[in-house]
Amino acid sequence: MSVPMPTSSSSSSTLQSGESRLHPFLATRSSLNLRRRLVNALVVLFTTLAALFAAGLLIYLLCYVLSQGLRYINLDFFTQLPTPNGEPGGGMGEAFQGSLILIALASLMGVPLGLFTGIYLAEFGRGPFAQGVRFLVDVLNGIPTIIFGLLAWVLIVIPMQSFSGLAGGFALGMIMIPIVTRTSEDVLRLVPRELREASLALGATEARTILQIVLPAARNGIITGVVLAMARVAGETAPLLMTAFGTTFWNTDVTQPMDALPLRIFQFTLSPYQQQVNQAYAGAFVLIVLILLASLAVRLAAGGFKQR
Amino acid sequence: MESNMSGPYSRLPATEGRLASQQSETPPVDLRLHHALGAVEPGQPLDQNARVAIEVRHLNFYYGTHQVLFDISLPIRQRQITALIGPSGCGKSTFLRTLNRMNDLIPETRIEGEAIFDGENIYDPAIDVIRLRQRIGMVFQRPNPFPKSIFDNIAYGLRIQRKPRRQIQEEVERSLRAAALWDEVKDRLKASALGLSGGQQQRLCIARALALHPEVLLLDEPCSALDPIATLKIEELLLSISKEYTIVIVTHNMSQAARISQYTGFFLNGRLIEYGPTAELFKRPRQRETEDYISGRFS
Numbered sequence: 175m176s177v178p179m180p181t182s183s184s185s186s187s188t189l190q191s192g193e194s195r196l197h198p199f200l201a202t203r204s205s206l207n208l209r210r211r212l213v214n215a216l217v218v219l220f221t222t223l224a225a226l227f228a229a230g231l232l233i234y235l236l237c238y239v240l241s242q243g244l245r246y247i248n249l250d251f252f253t254q255l256p257t258p259n260g261e262p263g264g265g266m267g268e269a270f271q272g273s274l275i276l277i278a279l280a281s282l283m284g285v286p287l288g289l290f291t292g293i294y295l296a297e298f299g300r301g302p303f304a305q306g307v308r309f310l311v312d313v314l315n316g317i318p319t320i321i322f323g324l325l326a327w328v329l330i331v332i333p334m335q336s337f338s339g340l341a342g343g344f345a346l347g348m349i350m351i352p353i354v355t356r357t358s359e360d361v362l363r364l365v366p367r368e369l370r371e372a373s374l375a376l377g378a379t380e381a382r383t384i385l386q387i388v389l390p391a392a393r394n395g396i397i398t399g400v401v402l403a404m405a406r407v408a409g410e411t412a413p414l415l416m417t418a419f420g421t422t423f424w425n426t427d428v429t430q431p432m433d434a435l436p437l438r439i440f441q442f443t444l445s446p447y448q449q450q451v452n453q454a455y456a457g458a459f460v461l462i463v464l465i466l467l468a469s470l471a472v473r474l475a476a477g478g479f480k481q482r
Numbered sequence: 483m484e485s486n487m488s489g490p491y492s493r494l495p496a497t498e499g500r501l502a503s504q505q506s507e508t509p510p511v512d513l514r515l516h517h518a519l520g521a522v523e524p525g526q527p528l529d530q531n532a533r534v535a536i537e538v539r540h541l542n543f544y545y546g547t548h549q550v551l552f553d554i555s556l557p558i559r560q561r562q563i564t565a566l567i568g569p570s571g572c573g574k575s576t577f578l579r580t581l582n583r584m585n586d587l588i589p590e591t592r593i594e595g596e597a598i599f600d601g602e603n604i605y606d607p608a609i610d611v612i613r614l615r616q617r618i619g620m621v622f623q624r625p626n627p628f629p630k631s632i633f634d635n636i637a638y639g640l641r642i643q644r645k646p647r648r649q650i651q652e653e654v655e656r657s658l659r660a661a662a663l664w665d666e667v668k669d670r671l672k673a674s675a676l677g678l679s680g681g682q683q684q685r686l687c688i689a690r691a692l693a694l695h696p697e698v699l700l701l702d703e704p705c706s707a708l709d710p711i712a713t714l715k716i717e718e719l720l721l722s723i724s725k726e727y728t729i730v731i732v733t734h735n736m737s738q739a740a741r742i743s744q745y746t747g748f749f750l751n752g753r754l755i756e757y758g759p760t761a762e763l764f765k766r767p768r769q770r771e772t773e774d775y776i777s778g779r780f781s
Binding site for chain 1: 582584587589612613615616619620622624626627628629630638639642643687690691694
């Protein structure tokens with residue numbers, strides 16, 4: 175190298191010596207650069223490892239669940255009732271049926287309430303009352319879901335003297351409300367003010383503007399929120415333990431105990447029969463895949479919307 | 483009135499020859515702007531007998547405690563184009579929005595004074611704001627078509643009024659023709675309005691307003707998001723409909739005001755500095771500020 179390199183150990187003295195003052199940058203480069211590169215490499219390494227670990231956990235989970243349960247995923251698994259005493263065959267059809275009914279019930283309650291609250295917060299909500307509502311919705315989102323089960327138990331199970339699908343749907347609906355509220359408030363706020371003004375300037379009322387212009391413009395985002403909320407409650411177990419309770423029979427009567435996929439997984443995991451334990455893994459796999467598919471569908475359908 | 487009033491540039495025979503001799507990369511509109519500012523008489527011929535459509539008297543407007551309009555008084559004359567000019571933030575858009583009470587939608591605003599439209603004060607609490615906005619239409623700075631079909635965009639206001647289907651179809655065609663858009667979109671009325679170009683979208687927005695047969699049309703810098711060619715089309719359109727509609731246009735573009743308007747108001751810092759026939763205001767401004775502004779000494 176043609177440039178004289180000062181020793182890296184004495185950076186303070188190199189600044190004072192006339193010879194090295196010609197190359198002040200070179201004086202610190204070798205020592206600092208090495209440290210910087212080392213720190214940089216370490217940060218990249220650790221963040222990559224963390225990401226790999228997180229993704230790896232999900233993949234390991236899927237593989238494990240699949241290896242334990244794959245053999246039991248067949249048509250019977252979706253269409254047959256559990257066999258008594260761990261006899262071979264059977265499935266958890268009543269759990270799929272129950273989950274569908276429970277999610278429908280929950281959506282019936284959670285989607286309108288959440289959507290209208292979101293509309294209120296986005297369109298009319300000003301001042302301390304709206305701030306209070308917004309805060310309470312956030313709190314609602316953070317409440318452990320078993321508390322909603324407890325609420326449904328007190329409000330519905332005890333008065334009706336029976337576990338029921340209705341109580342389960344109510345508990346799940348409560349869980350949906352804050353999710354739907356926040357996502358719909360957010361996407362409604364993204365609708366340009368100019369669109370609202372265009373409608374109002376044509377003599378439309380605020381109600382018509384919201385229903386015919388703002389809501390359709392925000393439709394994709396709202397659907398995203400609803401699907402995510404449905405996927406979320408599809409996996410809820412705790413609030414169903416004391417509300418829908420579970421059953422091993424077909425049931426469409428919402429005033430009676432009703433099964434659900436996570437409930438059945440929970441029950442079968444504790445079963446003394448190996449087949450039921452494996453069927454629990456099969457159910458877990460199906461549940462994970464359903465939720466993955468829902469997230470994926472939302473990503474694909476609203477991809478352009480979310481990236482902006 | 484002059485007889486050759488078919489378009490805004492029909493009085494500029496020299497423009498054509500000059501354009502042809504220019505290099506092709508020179509935007510033709512720049513020349514026209516130049517002419518409008520300098521060589522050409524500013525202002526459209528005005529109708530001396532035009533009645534007053536909206537009489538604004540001593541209007542003050544506040545955002546919270548911040549006053550943005552100070553004692554504005556001016557007449558908006560019927561079937562004439564009134565241009566409002568002034569630098570950014572001078573209150574001209576705010577003033578425009580007071581005329582169909584769009585500022586009602588902004589919280590913590592307050593208004594004093596009156597604006598008499600058809601014998602009634604626009605700010606009278608008893609006024610039906612919905613009806614008012616149907617009679618005083620508005621076109622905004624950025625084209626804002628609804629994410630619906632071209633047809634549904636125009637039909638929207640008519641459906642609000644529960645017009646019969648047949649009439650809606652007629653009105654859609656009529657207003658699209660009036661907005662010089664019919665030939666471009668007649669084969670794709672069911673297509674999304676968002677697929678139109680910016681200039682087409684803005685003409686669609688004008689058509690949407692015209693469909694309601696408003697008496698007054700307010701335009702808030704309707705060309706500021708458009709290219710020069712689209713701007714020219716809008717200007718020609720406005721001139722062609724100004725025989726039937728009272729038009730108030732806010733513009734940043736002084737030459738636009740000079741080209742298309744009969745009357746001009748100059749706003750500065752929330753005050754109406756000068757108001758009068760466009761020709762006079764541009765040729766013989768009475769106020770020092772007006773002269774400075776239109777001669778480009780500040781902007």
